[in-house]
Amino acid sequence: MDPDSVSKAFVEHYYSTFDSNRAGLANLYQDGSMLTFEGQKILGSTNIVAKLTGLPFHQCQHQISTVDCQPSGPAGGMVVFVSGNLQLAGEQHVLKFSQMFHLMPTPQGSFYVLNDIFRLNYA
Amino acid sequence: MDPDSVSKAFVEHYYSTFDSNRAGLANLYQDGSMLTFEGQKILGSTNIVAKLTGLPFHQCQHQISTVDCQPSGPAGGMVVFVSGNLQLAGEQHVLKFSQMFHLMPTPQGSFYVLNDIFRLNYA
Numbered sequence: 421m422d423p424d425s426v427s428k429a430f431v432e433h434y435y436s437t438f439d440s441n442r443a444g445l446a447n448l449y450q451d452g453s454m455l456t457f458e459g460q461k462i463l464g465s466t467n468i469v470a471k472l473t474g475l476p477f478h479q480c481q482h483q484i485s486t487v488d489c490q491p492s493g494p495a496g497g498m499v500v501f502v503s504g505n506l507q508l509a510g511e512q513h514v515l516k517f518s519q520m521f522h523l524m525p526t527p528q529g530s531f532y533v534l535n536d537i538f539r540l541n542y543a
Numbered sequence: 544m545d546p547d548s549v550s551k552a553f554v555e556h557y558y559s560t561f562d563s564n565r566a567g568l569a570n571l572y573q574d575g576s577m578l579t580f581e582g583q584k585i586l587g588s589t590n591i592v593a594k595l596t597g598l599p600f601h602q603c604q605h606q607i608s609t610v611d612c613q614p615s616g617p618a619g620g621m622v623v624f625v626s627g628n629l630q631l632a633g634e635q636h637v638l639k640f641s642q643m644f645h646l647m648p649t650p651q652g653s654f655y656v657l658n659d660i661f662r663l664n665y666a
Contacts, residue, residue, distance in 0.1 A: 454613045454614075456611045456613060456624070459609065459611065461613070486582065486662060488579045488582065488660045488662070490577045490579060490584070490658045490660065491577075492645055492657065492658055493618065493620070493645075493657060495616065495618070499622070499643065499645050499658045499660065501579070501641075501643050501660040501662065503641065503662055503664065516664060518624075518626065518641040518662070518664065520622065520624050520643045520660075522613075522615055522616075522622050522645070524616070534615065534616060535613045535615055535622045537611045537613065537622065537624040537643075539609060539611070539624065539626055539641070541626065541639060541664045
């Protein structure tokens with residue numbers, strides 16, 4: 421499979437899981453994974469999912485605008501860069517965001533998130 | 544040196560070079576480097592610098608808003624995520640952008656850009 425198809429499938433899976441069952445994201449991170457969320461660094465799958473499930477909104481919907489992907493080196497990883505809109509339940513206006521993922525292959529032939537950096541784009 | 548200091552120094556060097564001597568960016572890329580610029584993929588230092596020096600504006604100034612950095616794996620690389628404003632000469636309004644770099648160490652103890660993804664953030 422080509423990197424663009426893999427990254428697009430990953431991104432769709434990631435945000436549909438985020439929007440329907442945030443705790444299910446645990447499977448996409450590992451102990452060495454890091455999330456930087458609006459400048460706050462969080463290490464490890466357990467802490468990352470605790471952060472994401474503890475965000476102060478219950479329902480949300482991500483709308484993806486762009487997905488860019490490149491192979492990230494000889495280890496078979498990929499960097500993925502996403503821009504889009506985040507709609508929170510009960511809010512009139514969408515929030516714009518940018519997010520990057522560094523995906524690494526697993527022995528089972530899928531990918532996990534080694535690096536994840538999220539920023540809202542303030543107007 | 545800690546990754547945050549290295550990435551901040553890199554980002555300042557990158558954009559000051561971009562704004563003063565775009566051709567000088569050639570030293571920061573290698574043959575295996577890739578730039579994705581607004582969805583267009585460009586491979587290799589020579590092609591990347593040709594793209595950047597050929598952009599349809601001569602003078603510009605980057606203003607950095609945020610820099611986030613994480614170590615990217617056992618090879619000693621770093622992922623760096625930047626948001627900021629781009630002011631083009633003669634334009635009244637700034638353009639907002641997000642950009643990610645995947646930096647890899649060189650034998651000389653510095654870093655080069657393996658992956659570079661740039662997107663304007665449209666309002």
